[in-house]
Amino acid sequence: MEMETIKLTIDNKTVEVPKGTTINKAAKELGIDIPVLCYMELKDLCIENKPAGCRICVVEVQGRRNLAPSCATKCEEGMVVKTHTTRVLNARRTVMEFILSDHPKECLICAKSGNCELQSMAHQLGIKEIPGQEIAAMSTYKKDTSPSIIRDQDKCILCRRCEMMCNEVQTVGALSAVNRGFMATVAPAFEQNLEHSTCTYCGQCVAVCPTGALTEVDNTPDVLRALADPSKTVIVQTAPAVRAALGEMFGMEPGTLVTGKMVTALRALGFDYVFDTDFAADLTIMEEGTELLDRLTRHLNGDKTARLPILTSCCPGWVNFFEEYFPDLKDVPSTAKSPQQMFGAIAKTYFADKIKIDRKDLVVVSIMPCLAKKYECQRDEFSVDGNRDVDFSISTRELASFIKQANLDLNNLEEGEFDAPLGESTGAGVIFGATGGVIEAAVRTAYELHTAKKLDRLDFTELRGLEGVRSATIDFNGLPINIGIAHGLGNARKLLNDVRAGKSLFHAIEVMACPGGCIGGGGQPLHHGNSEIIKARAAAIYREDKQKPLRKSHENPFIIKLYEEFLGKPNSEKAHHLLHTHYFDKKKKIIVKQ
């Protein structure tokens, strides 16, 4: 069937678009870029925010009395649209003046300065003064600081992107528009702090906030203090997704790999050892893969206590999510700690012993694409006598800011190499950064361990891509293994509901809280609604995997050595003690008063 199309004129140019297309998208076809503020679309991830709230994108439609919001107005046959008449430009300016009249003017010291969509729009519309500002009232809200995220609602412009992310995409429901009129804002229930809400700290609200209303907790001062302390040995681990995105903040094309330059920058910043979370990712595969094979074998032998599917447990936002919404299933996920925490546990035992220092004199810093990692490293169970396994976690954005503070130009740095022994990794560790990567890495190892045969291919393209829920069956030498993948917590919820209902046919499921996986994490450089950036980062991750001489976790010589020298076997008692964890029921309880 042929799609019904509509012909219309925008700025005297004719365009033909499918029925249902908005004016804004039709204009894009003609290369006309109508400014938008509250509107945001991540096309490849099927995410769209279209509340028609800010009215910056208004256009004039011939024969229509009022200006039309182009983001939400559908094209009609024969429509005549003008996108930059005097009336339109004046309306946009007035809208902007109203928004700015209730917005703090502290741009110089705002966390979003230079990367703020409101600031750019004010600049684009040429706003130089705000009439009536001296008499205009400002609404004020209390600042809310959680372990990962800072909410400063004075800077909220009610675009409601965060609310859409939190509710529609993530189905977490921690944030909602509350109150009305002047006091309207976006907040958790009863305007309590995030810490007391159902927030998972996935940070997707931060990733889409156009202003400084939602930002990450800045831990770079903590890291700087540790580096300046001569009594401390400070080591750093970098997550796979960081190297595929950091360059963007130094003007490089999205998808540029900066692994070597990043290592040099970290060394220049003063870290004593520059290590790789990818090493711990390989370790995760050894533990999680062994656990999968163990559960699978027991299940095949009729052991009813062996629960399948096994769920991955690398993602702290996802762990927070199931502890809150699926506590009844808390024995289903793998007990393996996340790579960040495995790294911390090994660094503060095995490595501290090797360099003969006390764990209290060793500071472990992680560079993560993630904000939930800040919360994760603060969990009680990841400390020994109050000393954290991972002391501080900073995001890709914070690292970029740190590098800039030190006046280093990433573009012109030499390529460095990670230090041994915790810096050595395989391609399997690298692909943890993209959705589907963890399970692909697990398949590469579990297949060879289970069948005792060499894989004849390493690229499981059927596990890759950006579709929200994916599935594939991998033949383990005659044994079909059903694999499910979900990224974005709303998609994870769908698979979890099946598991709860006993309808899931999967043996293993990978879940990542953020759309796209870690490459789309809440701590990554801002995509400003361009999903091409996320695709480019994924491509970079798979490129790095392809370049690696070793691409299977169990072939990492330093992992083999770690087991020989220290851990014994995967899932050994020592491995369990250091590399595995347990989960908690965090669902709100209704207590009946006596």
Next chain:
Amino acid sequence: MSSIKIELRQEDVNKIREICTSFKNDPQELINVLHKCQEHFGYLPAEVQEVISNELVVPVAKVYGVVTFYSFFTMTPKGKHPISICMGTACYVRGAEKVLEEFKKELGLQVGQTSADGKFSLSSLRCVGACGLAPVVMVGDKTYGRVAPDDVRNIIKEYE
């Protein structure tokens, strides 16, 4: 992460469940459920919203969002004699604001507050459909028309 415990009496929980069930636990019926619950409890404290959220499977932030959006819903208990002053257009132009000021002064209350003894609460609303009687004041179910600031003291006296 949430860790707050919600405390309610069993009969209260049962009542909320009964109301939700009467609307087939349909999230689309949230506003109706809130109306019924406010009718029963007199107001909508956080605990009640938490139970509604659980029953209808709607995030409690959304429930709170609806409660704070509609001025009819309240999270503070109403007084025994709730006083509402209409601030709709007709009442407003005929001096409702002065009447409201007089109530505030006489009762020592702001809009949305309840007196310490629980006797009176003060609220403003938009149009009760009795514009011919403007300005209009309601005390409980009783309507007073053409109210002047001088009448305020006598109205309050009726309930003391």
